[in-house]
Amino acid sequence: MEKHSLYQAMAEGGFMELTSRVAELEKKVKELERQVGELLRNQPHHTTSEPNQAERTPPLSEPIPPDIQPPPQEARPPVEKTMPPRDWEHLIARVWLPRIFIVVFLLGVLWGFTAAVSAGILTEPVRCMLGAAAACFMIWQGEKQIRHKHAALGQVLLGGAMGVLILSLFAAHMLYELIPSSWAFILYIITIALSVYSAVRHRSQALMIITLLAGYLVPFLVDSINPHIWVFAGYEGLFSMSMMVLSLRYSFRGAYFTAFWVLHLPLLIVALFDYGTNDRAALLTIVILQHLLIFTISVVRAKEPRIGQRILLFLSFGLLAAWSYGLYGSSNHSSVYEWLLVIGFLLYGSTSFWLHRQKNTFSAQASIATFSALHWIIYVLHGNEAGSAIVVEGALALCLGVAFQSKLQQISGAVTFFIGMLFVFAHPLHDVLSEESLAWLILVASIFGMYAYFRFKVQQGLVRVQLSLSLVWLALVLLLVYLTQLTNALTRSLDFDYQHSVLSAVWAVYAILLIVIGHLIHKPKARLVGIIFLFITLLKIIFIDLPDVSTAIRAVLFIGLGAIGVGISRLFYRRKE
Incomplete structure (x- = not known):
């Protein structure tokens, strides 16, 4: 134990x-x-x-002993990124200083040249040779400055050299008659080619633009007794298209747009003289060729669409249409303008289809096809026929824009449809069986057709519900306007009192039909529209009909409208029960 x-x-x-x-x-x-x-x-x-x-x-x-623990680190404030200060010395002294003082230098040389000429020191050939020598010296200095990393100064010297050389050639040819026209033209071309080579070699867009402006002036600097319009237009067009291709190749966007725009200025100067049919054909041919170049570039580079390229395509076609109409549209040769629009519609329509099959952007081409058809309809048809056709075209174009999800095509279709509406509004209805009546019916039917199509697309998320509802309101209002014009045309032979009474009755019946249809198809908004139109009818009777009709007619109007209102209210009570 x-x-x-x-x-x-x-x-x-x-x-x-x-x-x-x-x-x-x-x-x-x-x-x-x-x-x-x-x-x-x-x-x-x-x-x-x-x-x-x-x-x-x-x-x-x-x-770990507490005494050897590392001390807590202080929180560092976030470093704010600040923009580096602008180097004003570089901007003023290296960029703008040479640009300004090269002009001062040229003015001084010009005044000294003038003083030497006035003193009889410099003869005409010596003056031209001094100009060429000064241009060569400026080219040498420009290349030297660029090699020493002074690009801004070097490019200014190269641009100034080209200007001095062209002025020297102009003086030798136009002022002193030392060089014949053919040799002057060849020397001008060589000068432009050297300037283009320098611009491409040094990747200078500024020098390229200066070359462009000087190149377009070459035909005006050659003295010719019998100038040939095809030679002039051919040179301007070939020079413009060549510079556009070069600018696009080296990504000179400013020079590219300059080459497009400046071509139309010398052509316009020549067109103002209106020499004859041969001149018009030459000018229009050059504009067509330039547009075909831009069209080809837009198709080839369709995989990389740029907003600038699409805008330029639009502007080019607009200028082409303006040139063709100005040269041929108002004369007896109207078929030229008409056929040009037809060809434009077919070309751009087929191109849009092909680009869509290739999964590329085609909105610009489709919109141009739409506007080609619009201009053709306006030019060929007149009045109500044009309005009806434009309304149908605009509705189809708008539906195509929704189907292909193209914002630009939707805008083009909406603009076209609005123009068609203006044509229809400009021709009110006076007779029951007339072109005006058909145009109004087509307008209302096209809006209801777009509404039905958009309701189908709402389920796919391609159209907002508010847009389809807006179309319903627009169609119902336009239908009421059409019924009003139709009623006035039918009751033109009646007295004033009866005309207003019949019109008020038609409005009331229209409102009742909307309410009943809304009940049948279970659409509250349709019933609401009918109620609103019924109140509008009441306001019309009070403010328009009552002051000018007799007491008996007033009684009939109020009794009828009051009975209609009570009956409609009773219909809504039954609906609620």
Whole structure:
């Protein structure tokens, strides 16, 4: 028994000692976890790599003393990115200073040249040779400055050299008659070619634009007794198209648009003289060739569409249409303008279809086809016939824009449809069986047709519900306007009182039909429209009919309209029940 008690006491003592050691160990673990947490909070965050668990947690048997913990790092304020200050010295001294003082230098040379000529020192050949020598010196200095990394100064010198050389050739040919016309033209071309080579070699768009402006003036700097219009137009067109291709090749966007626009100025100057039919054919041929070049570029680069290229295609076709109409549209040769529009519609329509099959952007081509048809309809048809045809074309174009999800085509269709509406509005209805009546019916029917098509597209998410509802309101209002004109045409022979009474009755019947149809097809908005038109009828009777009709007619109008209102209200009560 004593031995058993001894064993029991020893067991109890060992258990107590083990319990105390476990409690002490738990306390150390908690302290260690606290220290590790503080250490991790004080360390900076790294985003490159995250250490594993073994690297982050030290051994449990070796706690980190508080005195060797790293001090907490102060939070650094975020560094604000500031734009570097503008280098005004570079902008003024290296860019604008040479541009300004090259003009000052040329003025000084010109005045000195004038003084030497007045003194009789410089003869005519010497003057021209000095000009050519000055141009060569400026070219040499320009190339030297560019080699020394002074690009702005070098390009200014090269541009000034071209100007001095052209002025020297002009003086030798036009003023002193030292060079015949053929040689002057050849020297002009060589000068332009050298300037183009320098612009391409140094990738200078400014020099390219200067060359463009000088190149277009070459035909005006040649003295010719019998100028040939085809030579003039051929040079201007070939030069313009060549410069457009070069500018596009070297990404000179400014020079590209300049080459397009400036061509039309010398052609316009020649067209103002109106020499004859041969002149008109030459001018129109050059404009067509330039447009075909832009059209080809738009098709070849269809996979990388740019808004500038599409705008230029639009402007080019617009200028082509304007040139063809100005040269042939108002004369006896009207078929030229008409056939040009037909060819434009067929060309751009087929191109749009082909680009769509190739999964490329075709919105610009489709819109140009739409406007080609619009201009053809306006030119060929007249009055209500044109209005009806334009309305149908605009509705079809708008539906095509929705079908192909082309914003530009939708805008073109909407503009065309609006123009057709204006044509219809400009010719009000006077007879029941007339072209005006047919045009109004086509207008209302086309709006209802677009509404039905857009309702189908609403389910596909291509059209907003608000757009289709707007078409319903527009169609219902236009239908009311049509019924009003039709009623006035039918009651023209009646008295004034009866005319207003019949018109009010037609409006009331129209409102009732809308409400009934809304009940039948379960469309609350249709019923609401009918109620609104019923109130409009009431306002018409009060403010328009009452002041001019007899008391008997007033009684009939109010009794009829009141009965209609009560009956419609009763219909809504039954609907609610």
